[in-house]
Amino acid sequence: MGSGKSKVxxxxxxxxxxxxxxxxxxxxxxxxxxxxxxxxxxxxxxxxMGWKPNSAAKAxxxxxTHTIGVVLNASSTLLGVEPYFMELFSSVGVELEKEDYSLLxxxxxxxxxxxxxxxxxIAAGSVDxxxxxxxxxxxxxxxxxxQHPEVPALVFxxxxxxxxxxxxxxxxxxxxxxxVKYLHxxxxxxxxxxxxxxxxxxxxxxxxVFSEETTKYGMRYDCLHADYTPQEGRDCTKxxxxxxxxxxxxxxxxxxxxxxxxxxxxxxxxxVPEDLSLISWDDSYLCTxxxxxxxxLARNIPALGGQVVSMLYALIDGxxxxxxxxxxxRLITRESTAVPRAE
Amino acid sequence: MGSGKSKVxxxxxxxxxxxxxxxxxxxxxxxxxxxxxxxxxxxxxxxxMGWKPNSAAKAxxxxxTHTIGVVLNASSTLLGVEPYFMELFSSVGVELEKEDYSLLxxxxxxxxxxxxxxxxxIAAGSVDxxxxxxxxxxxxxxxxxxQHPEVPALVFxxxxxxxxxxxxxxxxxxxxxxxVKYLHxxxxxxxxxxxxxxxxxxxxxxxxVFSEETTKYGMRYDCLHADYTPQEGRDCTKxxxxxxxxxxxxxxxxxxxxxxxxxxxxxxxxxVPEDLSLISWDDSYLCTxxxxxxxxLARNIPALGGQVVSMLYALIDGxxxxxxxxxxxRLITRESTAVPRAE
DNA sequence: CTGAAAGCGCTTACAG
DNA sequence: CTGAAAGCGCTTACAG
Numbered sequence: 166m167g168s169g170k171s172k173v174x175x176x177x178x179x180x181x182x183x184x185x186x187x188x189x190x191x192x193x194x195x196x197x198x199x200x201x202x203x204x205x206x207x208x209x210x211x212x213x214m215g216w217k218p219n220s221a222a223k224a225x226x227x228x229x230t231h232t233i234g235v236v237l238n239a240s241s242t243l244l245g246v247e248p249y250f251m252e253l254f255s256s257v258g259v260e261l262e263k264e265d266y267s268l269l270x271x272x273x274x275x276x277x278x279x280x281x282x283x284x285x286x287i288a289a290g291s292v293d294x295x296x297x298x299x300x301x302x303x304x305x306x307x308x309x310x311x312q313h314p315e316v317p318a319l320v321f322x323x324x325x326x327x328x329x330x331x332x333x334x335x336x337x338x339x340x341x342x343x344x345v346k347y348l349h350x351x352x353x354x355x356x357x358x359x360x361x362x363x364x365x366x367x368x369x370x371x372x373x374v375f376s377e378e379t380t381k382y383g384m385r386y387d388c389l390h391a392d393y394t395p396q397e398g399r400d401c402t403k404x405x406x407x408x409x410x411x412x413x414x415x416x417x418x419x420x421x422x423x424x425x426x427x428x429x430x431x432x433x434x435x436x437v438p439e440d441l442s443l444i445s446w447d448d449s450y451l452c453t454x455x456x457x458x459x460x461x462l463a464r465n466i467p468a469l470g471g472q473v474v475s476m477l478y479a480l481i482d483g484x485x486x487x488x489x490x491x492x493x494x495r496l497i498t499r500e501s502t503a504v505p506r507a508e
Numbered sequence: 509m510g511s512g513k514s515k516v517x518x519x520x521x522x523x524x525x526x527x528x529x530x531x532x533x534x535x536x537x538x539x540x541x542x543x544x545x546x547x548x549x550x551x552x553x554x555x556x557m558g559w560k561p562n563s564a565a566k567a568x569x570x571x572x573t574h575t576i577g578v579v580l581n582a583s584s585t586l587l588g589v590e591p592y593f594m595e596l597f598s599s600v601g602v603e604l605e606k607e608d609y610s611l612l613x614x615x616x617x618x619x620x621x622x623x624x625x626x627x628x629x630i631a632a633g634s635v636d637x638x639x640x641x642x643x644x645x646x647x648x649x650x651x652x653x654x655q656h657p658e659v660p661a662l663v664f665x666x667x668x669x670x671x672x673x674x675x676x677x678x679x680x681x682x683x684x685x686x687x688v689k690y691l692h693x694x695x696x697x698x699x700x701x702x703x704x705x706x707x708x709x710x711x712x713x714x715x716x717v718f719s720e721e722t723t724k725y726g727m728r729y730d731c732l733h734a735d736y737t738p739q740e741g742r743d744c745t746k747x748x749x750x751x752x753x754x755x756x757x758x759x760x761x762x763x764x765x766x767x768x769x770x771x772x773x774x775x776x777x778x779x780v781p782e783d784l785s786l787i788s789w790d791d792s793y794l795c796t797x798x799x800x801x802x803x804x805l806a807r808n809i810p811a812l813g814g815q816v817v818s819m820l821y822a823l824i825d826g827x828x829x830x831x832x833x834x835x836x837x838r839l840i841t842r843e844s845t846a847v848p849r850a851e
Numbered sequence: 852c853t854g855a856a857a858g859c860g861c862t863t864a865c866a867g
Numbered sequence: 868c869t870g871a872a873a874g875c876g877c878t879t880a881c882a883g
Contacts, residue, residue: 172633174860185870190862198863200868217631221573222860224564225875232612239602245591246793252588258615259582265628269575270611272601285608288560290515395793424797431799450589450738454767454797456774517876528854533878541879543852565876568859 172219178211193218224290232269233261233477234292236279238299239272243393246421248449249466250298256470257296264478266293280305287313293481294319296473300326301364317480319473324488326366331480332488333473337367338374340462340494344444345378347496348414353442353505355385357412359401359422363390368418371446375416387412391422398422402429406441413505414442420451423459427501438503448497457500465492515562521554536561567633575612576604576820577635579622581642582615586736589764591792592809593641599813600639607821609636623648630656636824637662639816643669644707660823662816667831669709674823675831676816680710681717683805683837687787688721690839691757695847696785698728700755702744702765706733711761714789718759730755734765741765745772749784756848757785763794766802770844781846791840800843808835 175193179186184203191198192207199207224230235254237244244250258268269292273279283306286292293316297306300322307328310318320327323334348356358375361368372388379386389404391397398421405412406429417423423445427437435441437457445452448463469491479486518536522529527546534541535550542550567573578597580587587593601611612635616622626649629635636659640649643665650671653661663670666677691699701718704711715731722729732747734740741764748755749772760766766788770780778784780800788795791806812834822829 172631172860175862176860186861187863187871188869191869194862196863198868203868215631217628219568219860220632220634221564221567221571222875223862225562225568225877226860226862228564228875230564237598237601239598239605244598245595248588251594254613255580255582255587255615258580258613259617262582262615262617262621262625267634268613270597270601270613272598272605274602274605278605282605285560288515288558289563291563291610421793450764451794451797454794456799515876518878519876529877530855530879531853534853537878539879541852546852562876565859566878568861569876569878571859 173214173216178214178216182207182210229293230291231266232292233266234269234286234295236271236273236282240274252466256467257473260470260474283309287316294477300366302326319476323366323370331486333476334490335464336490336493337370341371341374342378343494343496344416344462349382349384351504353414355412356414357387357405358416359398360388360390361418362392393419395421395425398425399429402426406433416444416446418446420445420447420449424451424455427455438501440506442502444502460499460502461497463495463497468492516557516559521557521559525550525553571633572636573634574609575635576609577612577629577638579614579616579625583617595809599810600816603813603817626652630659637820643709645669662819666709666713674829676819677833678807679833679836680713684714684717685721686837686839687759687805692725692727696757698755699757700730700748701759702741703731703733704761705735736762736765738764738768741768742772745769749776759787759789761789763788763790763792767794767798770798781844783849785845787845803842803845804840806838806840811835
């Protein structure tokens with residue numbers, strides 16, 4: 166309603182300083198076209214009047230909103246459980262802060278709703294760039310932003326599913342190798358994995374490299390696909406533990422499933438790590454909370470922020486930026502892994 | 509840069525429809541001043557051309573951004589650990605979605621930086637309203653928004669610290685009563701609490717009601733103040749367990765500290781719940797992950813979203829809205845609480 | 852019911 | 868170095 170009526174505008178400042186509004190604009194934006202004297206005077210007066218550029222007016226003029234868009238899946242019960250997004254936003258947000266950029270956040274129930282938001286953002290010019298997560302093969306968001314290069318998209322996925330959009334990828338091949346080598350060095354010869362959904366690009370990549378590495382080492386490898394939820398973590402573990410030949414180690418694609426796997430094992434009287442080693446892909450506070458604490462593959466999210474934001478700014482500036490990898494994974498060994506019991 | 513060049517504007521639609529741009533505006537906004545015929549034609553054409561209102565232009569005209577601002581504390585290591593914010597944002601975000609409102613998110617390192625962002629938002633007209641969390645006594649954000657009623661603030665705190673700004677409060681008095689009564693009914697006569705920081709309004713309120721209720725029941729009550737971190741959860745538990753007279757139950761103001769308390773107890777050979785009952789204030793997945801699982805006081809965050817958003821909309825519409833309470837707390841009893849061992 | 856015009860608060864060529 | 872003017876894409880009184 167009547168809000169903003171009392172706001173001080175560039176015209177007020179101009180009047181107070183006795184110059185034109187364009188002079189004020191030049192002064193305020195550090196552009197040439199105004200003497201040092203006037204510039205200083207304007208700066209001082211603007212400051213004393215508490216002037217700040219109206220964001221809508223500025224956005225309309227320069228066609229930049231100083232905003233990075235993200236739409237999240239609201240129906241994912243894992244949003245609250247998994248710290249990933251909050252940690253990432255925090256790390257990215259701190260960097261964005263330096264240039265007064267904001268995160269524009271939306272929650273969609275399904276893919277259609279998400280797509281609607283993205284379409285709207287593109288047509289309305291609401292964001293300077295977007296970050297896209299959980300990309301699936303043939304993702305419609307990827308398709309959409311390929312058709313609209315005017316709003317740059319940074320895709321958090323393996324480059325194989327980004328349709329040419331700029332990606333930042335976790336180095337899943339390397340992470341997989343670290344895990345398999347570690348288990349092999351401990352003496353395991355039969356490992357299993359409870360993986361994420363097959364439709365995600367990084368799942369596919371992990372699947373492939375797990376197969377390659379285990380055959381390289383002559384290990385037996387079983388893989389079940391799940392959806393990251395506690396329920397499926399439990400179910401898959403039960404199935405693996407009733408196999409005629411039981412694995413001596415299980416790798417889970419997230420920490421929540423690992424924890425549920427641990428509970429299933431102890432309910433069955435199977436000791437971790439003596440009888441069974443468990444590794445969580447993704448480290449978090451959760452992994453330090455169980456008994457035993459969980460060996461986990463950790464990503465360096467705090468370091469990720471700067472990298473992400475500089476990619477975003479480069480994209481916004483119209484530069485072409487190469488696909489990059491996140492800071493490397495690091496295996497944190499705790500008490501859930503050990504030498505397998507001799508048969 | 510050259511982005512937005514190809515965007516379809518209201519003028520393009522007007523030209524295509526053979527009417528004036530004002531007619532288009534009326535038609536698109538469902539306002540009178542245009543015949544049904546023209547309205548339908550315009551709607552159809554606008555749709556077929558893929559027109560969407562430019563958000564900056566609209567915001568500049570109507571002085572509304574369709575945006576709710578939140579600035580979070582980036583240096584809190586608990587952001588990733590505690591699911592509260594993500595769950596709340598998700599629940600609020602789903603409601604906001606229906607009216608195409610967005611969350612505008614910033615991360616500040618300290619109070620000064622947060623205050624700077626808020627000042628900027630006010631002067632720049634960047635948000636239609638803000639949500640404010642973790643309010644302290646004498647909070648400068650409260651002071652700021654009291655001076656600027658033109659941008660409404662919804663404060664998540666006890667009404668005693670909001671300086672008259674509209675609040676939505678968790679019913680901490682009721683929650684406290686539930687906990688104390690439950691422990692009393694089990695037979696506990698000496699309970700302790702590891703509380704949050706004293707500077708928070710809700711901590712103060714819990715402190716007071718805990719005192720009242722325990723004296724009402726004739727229970728002994730010890731209280732230590734901590735900062736929600738794992739470290740202080742451990743330290744405070746150790747201090748409580750080396751008291752000459754040891755409590756038979758400990759209540760923690762968050763789940764993270766409860767879990768650390770559990771670890772301290774088992775390290776000392778103290779059995780939970782036989783020797784010591786533990787209750788977490790705030791329920792989350794974490795509470796179901798430990799052995800034993802934790803009895804916890806749960807808030808109903810999914811139900812909170814609708815309530816919060818309708819308050820926000822009312823505030824934005826300039827209505828005066830009364831302070832409200834969140835949906836009530838519910839005590840979830842699990843295996844970390846029991847009848848105390850007879851002395 | 853309809854169109855021409857002014858305004859929201861900025862920026863940016865364009866003349867002086 | 869400086870000012871007057873047009874433009875960003877909408878909305879909204881104001882005349883016809």
